[in-house]
Each structure stands twice: as C-alpha cells, then as structure tokens.
Amino acid sequence: MSAGASALAAPSERRQPGRRLATRLRELAFTRSRRRALTSYVVFIAVWQLGATSQQWLGHALPVLSALPPPTAVLTTWGHLVLDSGYWHSWLASLVRVAGGFAAAVVVGVPFGLTMAMSRGFRGLAFPVFELLRPVPPLAWVPAAIIFWPTQELSIDFVIFLGAFYTIVLNVLGGAETMDPRLVQVARSMGASRWNIFRRLVFRAVLPSILVGMDVSIGITWEVVVAAEMISGGGASGSSSGGGLGFFIWSSYVGGSYPQIVVGMISIGLAGYLSSAALRRLANRFLPWLEARS
Amino acid sequence: MTPSLEPSPRGAIRIDGAVKSYGHGVARTLAVDDCSFDVNAGEICVVVGPSGCGKTTLLGAIAGFQSLDGGSIRLDGRMLCGPGRPRAEVGSDRIVVFQDGALLPWKTNLDNVAFGPTVQGTLSRAAARDKARGMLADAGLGGYEDVYPGQTSSGVRRRIEIVRALMNDPAVLLLDEPYRALDALTKSVMHESLLELYLRTRVTIFFITHDLEEAVFLGRRVVVMTARPCRPKAILDVDIPYPRTYDIVGERRYRELVQEAAAAVHEEARRAFDVGDKEGPQ
Numbered sequence: 001m002s003a004g005a006s007a008l009a010a011p012s013e014r015r016q017p018g019r020r021l022a023t024r025l026r027e028l029a030f031t032r033s034r035r036r037a038l039t040s041y042v043v044f045i046a047v048w049q050l051g052a053t054s055q056q057w058l059g060h061a062l063p064v065l066s067a068l069p070p071p072t073a074v075l076t077t078w079g080h081l082v083l084d085s086g087y088w089h090s091w092l093a094s095l096v097r098v099a100g101g102f103a104a105a106v107v108v109g110v111p112f113g114l115t116m117a118m119s120r121g122f123r124g125l126a127f128p129v130f131e132l133l134r135p136v137p138p139l140a141w142v143p144a145a146i147i148f149w150p151t152q153e154l155s156i157d158f159v160i161f162l163g164a165f166y167t168i169v170l171n172v173l174g175g176a177e178t179m180d181p182r183l184v185q186v187a188r189s190m191g192a193s194r195w196n197i198f199r200r201l202v203f204r205a206v207l208p209s210i211l212v213g214m215d216v217s218i219g220i221t222w223e224v225v226v227a228a229e230m231i232s233g234g235g236a237s238g239s240s241s242g243g244g245l246g247f248f249i250w251s252s253y254v255g256g257s258y259p260q261i262v263v264g265m266i267s268i269g270l271a272g273y274l275s276s277a278a279l280r281r282l283a284n285r286f287l288p289w290l291e292a293r294s
Numbered sequence: 295m296t297p298s299l300e301p302s303p304r305g306a307i308r309i310d311g312a313v314k315s316y317g318h319g320v321a322r323t324l325a326v327d328d329c330s331f332d333v334n335a336g337e338i339c340v341v342v343g344p345s346g347c348g349k350t351t352l353l354g355a356i357a358g359f360q361s362l363d364g365g366s367i368r369l370d371g372r373m374l375c376g377p378g379r380p381r382a383e384v385g386s387d388r389i390v391v392f393q394d395g396a397l398l399p400w401k402t403n404l405d406n407v408a409f410g411p412t413v414q415g416t417l418s419r420a421a422a423r424d425k426a427r428g429m430l431a432d433a434g435l436g437g438y439e440d441v442y443p444g445q446t447s448s449g450v451r452r453r454i455e456i457v458r459a460l461m462n463d464p465a466v467l468l469l470d471e472p473y474r475a476l477d478a479l480t481k482s483v484m485h486e487s488l489l490e491l492y493l494r495t496r497v498t499i500f501f502i503t504h505d506l507e508e509a510v511f512l513g514r515r516v517v518v519m520t521a522r523p524c525r526p527k528a529i530l531d532v533d534i535p536y537p538r539t540y541d542i543v544g545e546r547r548y549r550e551l552v553q554e555a556a557a558a559v560h561e562e563a564r565r566a567f568d569v570g571d572k573e574g575p576q
Binding site for chain 2: 180182183185186187188189190191192193196200201204205207287288289290
C-alpha cells in the first residue's frame, strides 16, 4: 500500500521544487475531486495487495484475489522489464501495427464515408454491403485474413483496419446527416460552388465527427491488436521479441509468469490511453471553434 | 457598400399568380394559390399570416430554394421563375437570413462576414476581410470579429448575419422570422439596428413574421396573408415616416395599424384553426 501511494506522489515532488511543491501537494491532497481520486487508487491497490497476499497474513487464500500477483511483485517485474529491450520491442511492434491499420482505416474510411454522404447513388450501392459486413466482428476475420494476405503482418494490419474502419465510416455518415442544411443553402445563395461547399462546409461540419470516430476507433484497434497477436502468435518466428504486447501477455501466460501478464495488461491500457490522449490533443488543434465555446 | 442617400432602384419584386402545392392525391395541400403582390424597390415589405400559410414557401421561391407550380416571380423586371422555369436560380442578389441563424460555426465572425466575396472570388481574402471589418464597425459590431459565433449572443449573431448578407450587395434581403427566437428586449434593439442599417443602405427587405407589432414597426407596407392557401388578404400602408424609434409604439397611428393588422390576421387564424390546419411542410 505504501509502495503504491509513494509511487503516485513521487513524480510531482521531483518536478516541482521549493514553494511550488507545497502548493502542488495541497492541490493534490485538498481538492475534493483529487482527494476522492487518490482515495480510490489507494483503496484499489490496498485491496489488491491484501487480497493477493492473504495466504501470508490470513493463513488462508481468498478466492479470486489470491490468484493474482500482488502489486509489489508486478512493480518489481516491471522494474526489470523496463531494462529489457524485448519488452520495448513488444511495445513498438504493437504500436506499428496499430498505427498502420488505423492510418489505413482513416485514409480509406473518411473519403468512403464522405462520398456516401455527398452522393445518394454511391450510398445506395455501397451501404448495403457495408451494413452486411459490419456485424462480422474483426476477430472473426483472423483466420480468413491469414489465408488471403501473403504475410502474417499484413493479416494483423487488416484485422486492425477493420476494427477502426466501420466506426470511422459510421461517424462520418452520422456527422454529415446532422449537418444543418441551411448552411448549404446560405453558402449556395452566396455563390459557393459545389467544390467550395464540400471543402468549406461539408468537410468542416463533419470534421468533429471524424475526430470522434477516430478517438473511439483507436480504442478498438488496441483491443483488436491484442487479440489478433494472441491468436496468430504475433511475430513471424513466434519468438517473444517482435510479437507485440498481445503476444507478450500470451507468452507470459504460457511461461507461467503471472506478474508479467499484469504488466502486459497495464502496458496495453497505458498505450490505449496515451494514443487516445494524443489524438484528442490533435483534435483540439483542428477544432478551435469547439474548444472556444467551452 | 457605400451608404447611398438615393433610394436604391433595385429589388422590385413582382409576384404574379404564384401557385404551389405539396403532396399528391388526397394528401395534396395547396400552400400558395393565385398569389399576386408587389414589393417596391427599396422598401421594407413585411409579410404576416397564420402559421403554415405558405409565407416561407413564397420566400423560398424567390430565393430559388423551392419551385413554383404556376405563376411567375420577377426581380427588377427579370423573370426569376415562371413558365418553363419552375425554380429560380439561386443567386447572391437575393440573400436569405434564416430563423435560427446560419453562421458557419467553425469560422470567426469576421470570416463569416467575408465568406460571400471570398467564395465568389470577387475579392481577395484580405480585401474581403478588410471590407468585412469596415462593415461590422459601421454596424456597431466592432470587437466581435475574432470570436466564433458560438461565443456570441444570439442577438449579435443575428445582426452579424444581416451584415454578412449585405456584404454580397444583394438587391433584396429575404428575412424569414429572423428574430423569432429572441426575447422581447433583445428584439426591440434588433429592430432599431435593422432600421438603422436599412436607412443607411436602402436595400429592399422582404420580411416574414408572426409578430404584428414588429411588422408595423419595421414595414413600409404590411401584407396580411390568408390562411392556407396563401394569398394577400389586406395590404396596410404604414404611413409613419422613417427614421422610426421605439417612441412610436405609444403613438395612436401605430396602435391603429397594429389593431387593423390584428383584426385581419385574427380572422384568418380563426379560419385556419377551425379547419384544423396544422403547421405544414415548410
């Protein structure tokens, strides 16, 4: 428990020397919402630690909780892994896959959605097939993808692409549908051409929805990459390095290193959180009119 | 746009025998039937009538957003729509300002006002901005240039929208209940500022409203429409000289005219109500 609490407080102590430290600490401890957040972390970690070590202090293993490695063991393992290049290679491998599949989904999905939004005819042709394929979960594609893509890497990228693609397209369509038609009328009456209306109105009006779609779908890509790596065995050679975080968890399970499983889980949570946060930061730069309103 | 003291000779609208219906078969409703009247160049012509009587259809036909089934509409002698051309071409000589406002939320107020000349390519971006800045300042709206519409009060937004319309140097402004959503206090300020703009530019204004006091306060003439199908029931000549200030609402002549309009509208509203007419397709 003390390990968890000090780990949380430590970074701010190091960053802010002198008088600022007191203010920072007061902020950290005395804002009501901060206090609640801190309490929630501490209680969570304490329950975990106590539950995981119940055999030692209670003389009796509690169900479920005692099967977990305690946070102290996880931290120790993590401390070792941080120095291991294989661990960072797993990060890199998953990151590259997510980035590739996600970028492809944006590059294909946004124009596809916009074309459907602009053209009734194209929508009539494309949407039924889209709706037919959409309920098939991306993971159900894994075996098929492995068969029809030449490399395993491409098949994982493809599955990730699917995970993000549907969400992005649906958001683009939804954004275009909620667009105020009077904006188009006004622009037309002021002499805007079709291209101008697309570029200056439809695209701008749909942009927030595109960014929301990206935000949601990057979360999905992390779910998908982990499962895809577990199923397909990750790297081409099946060695633990280059296999990605999903494979890292899987091989930790097979190898019986339970603290390492938890490290892998936390790492993926962190990766998803960081990519979402980065995307949102980017989004705010493109949407100054929305940020200004709040 | 330089303020001209000469009344603008542009913006005369002649609506002649306009007909418009919606739906087919038994569901067919006649929104406008054999409707004829003139809007004189350089005047504020206010159209009032019961809900769903087809006023907005008429405005849409002038703007080119809607087609007519029959009759014709001319602007300064030029046929906008009529036999062989059911729908007028949309053009920057007729700019619509909508009920709830339609500023582009992702553009600053300044860029909204500069939008027309920029997309038409008649002015460079910088020149359009300069002109927009000048027009906003003339309208007493300096200081709102660099914020977004979402950060601006609805009253100011509506005024900015009218400036944006004027940027295009239109022959006629088509205002479709622009102040409907505003509270009474804001409305009175809006009215004075619209009149002030009008007196400076003498642009022809076609103004639709439900509010009879608003109609008489603003209008040179008030056209009272019948319940659906829409055609003029009475045309009131508002013989109160401009410039008008809010003091006139206490005057006898003003009250008489509002009363007169109210009597005509009430009869129609009653009729519409008895028929069980609902708000139809816009």
